[in-house]
Amino acid sequence: MRIDVITLFPKMFDGPFAESIVARARAAGRLELVIHDLRGWARDRHRTVDDVPYGGGAGMVLKPEPLVPAIREIKGGDGHVVLLSAQGRRFDEATARRLAEHAHLVLVAGHYEGVDERVIESDIDEELSIGDYVVTGGELPAMVVIDAVARLLPGVIDAASLEEESHTTGLLEGPQYTRPPEFEGRRVPAVLVSGDHASIAKWRRAEAVRRTAERRPDLIDAAALTPAERARLPRPAAKAPVPDADLVAAYRSGIGSYRIAAHFGISPATVRSRLRAAGVRLRAARSTPRGPTAAEVARMRATGLTVRELARHYGVSHVTILDRLKKDRSK
Numbered sequence: 206m207r208i209d210v211i212t213l214f215p216k217m218f219d220g221p222f223a224e225s226i227v228a229r230a231r232a233a234g235r236l237e238l239v240i241h242d243l244r245g246w247a248r249d250r251h252r253t254v255d256d257v258p259y260g261g262g263a264g265m266v267l268k269p270e271p272l273v274p275a276i277r278e279i280k281g282g283d284g285h286v287v288l289l290s291a292q293g294r295r296f297d298e299a300t301a302r303r304l305a306e307h308a309h310l311v312l313v314a315g316h317y318e319g320v321d322e323r324v325i326e327s328d329i330d331e332e333l334s335i336g337d338y339v340v341t342g343g344e345l346p347a348m349v350v351i352d353a354v355a356r357l358l359p360g361v362i363d364a365a366s367l368e369e370e371s372h373t374t375g376l377l378e379g380p381q382y383t384r385p386p387e388f389e390g391r392r393v394p395a396v397l398v399s400g401d402h403a404s405i406a407k408w409r410r411a412e413a414v415r416r417t418a419e420r421r422p423d424l425i426d427a428a429a430l431t432p433a434e435r436a437r438l439p440r441p442a443a444k445a446p447v448p449d450a451d452l453v454a455a456y457r458s459g460i461g462s463y464r465i466a467a468h469f470g471i472s473p474a475t476v477r478s479r480l481r482a483a484g485v486r487l488r489a490a491r492s493t494p495r496g497p498t499a500a501e502v503a504r505m506r507a508t509g510l511t512v513r514e515l516a517r518h519y520g521v522s523h524v525t526i527l528d529r530l531k532k533d534r535s536k
Contacts, residue, residue: 206307206358207237209279210347211272212314213254215240217344227352230361238351241279246271255317264318272320276311276328284311286330288320289343289350293332294508296350298372300333303509304350305357312350314343331508375428377421379412414438427511447471449483456480462487463496464520496521499536502529 210218218240222228230236244252248271255265280286285307294300304310313320313329325332335346356362371378382393396408414434417424425438447469455465462480466473477487497505497519505515512530516523 208310209239210312211241211243215242227355230355235358235361236355246275266318267320269321269324272324280311284309286311288313288329288332289346290315290332291339293334296333296335301353305354312347314347316342376413376417379409453483467520496525499529499533503533
């Protein structure tokens with residue numbers, strides 16, 4: 206694999222990738238990593254790459270020139286271009302595995318208030334974020350993506366080590382132990398020293414399910430669990446009822462009943478019924494289709510999002526997403 210990075214701060218990449226697994230992958234010829242200074246494509250003597258945003262506001266925006274010429278020159282005919290941005294889809298293990306299938310990645314480290322939207326529309330294949338927070342630039346997120354992808358390349362890490370890691374199967378990995386068998390009065394679970402490999406595998410699976418349910422319950426719905434494993438899951442805590450005042454305030458702010466329903470986890474019919482009971486006069490139904498267009502849904506679906514992830518993203522039901530996908534296929 207070849208990974209090119211377009212950045213304003215190329216020296217940031219010197220230290221992290223001179224050590225550990227990525228360094229070994231480069232030395233073994235499994236990974237070619239090339240860092241490019243965006244200012245090398247600047248057209249003026251000051252090497253300007255940013256400008257103030259149209260419409261006013263704080264901060265600066267990366268200009269289409271020199272960014273577009275840089276991307277097009279570097280990606281060649283096979284590069285998959287990824288912008289690291291706080292507005293991107295959240296990076297996860299499934300995305301890392303998908304990116305690892307590409308022969309050539311081009312990572313663009315976003316900066317300042319962002320990138321001119323015309324660059325995204327014309328030359329970016331997808332946007333990724335490493336979490337719901339903001340860092341000073343896209344360099345650190347790019348490093349995270351490189352590390353997560355590089356370790357998945359054939360021959361970089363022993364394949365057996367990748368099979369039962371956290372997030373590989375949709376679950377967190379269970380607890381691990383090593384010598385000594387007892388430390389400060391705490392003993393290693395007896396099953397792990399029993400030599401019974403079937404029992405060990407069963408224990409590890411049960412612990413992975415338990416730990417995921419406790420620490421990351423948001424992963425449980427999509428995890429591949431057996432009916433028996435789901436039956437043993439702890440019951441989720443009951444959600445606090447949504448006050449009528451919150452529904453009324455949201456509706457009067459201009460938000461529709463479908464988006465309100467998606468936000469509070471209740472049905473649109475319940476939202477409308479409670480609004481009427483609270484004395485709210487409902488707005489006339491829109492004549493235009495509700496939610497995203499078929500083309501928008503198809504484009505986002507192509508990035509790997511599931512139907513339910515798309516429904517949450519657009520604030521509509523999964524039935525609406527399926528309807529849009531059906532319409533797109535029928536064109």
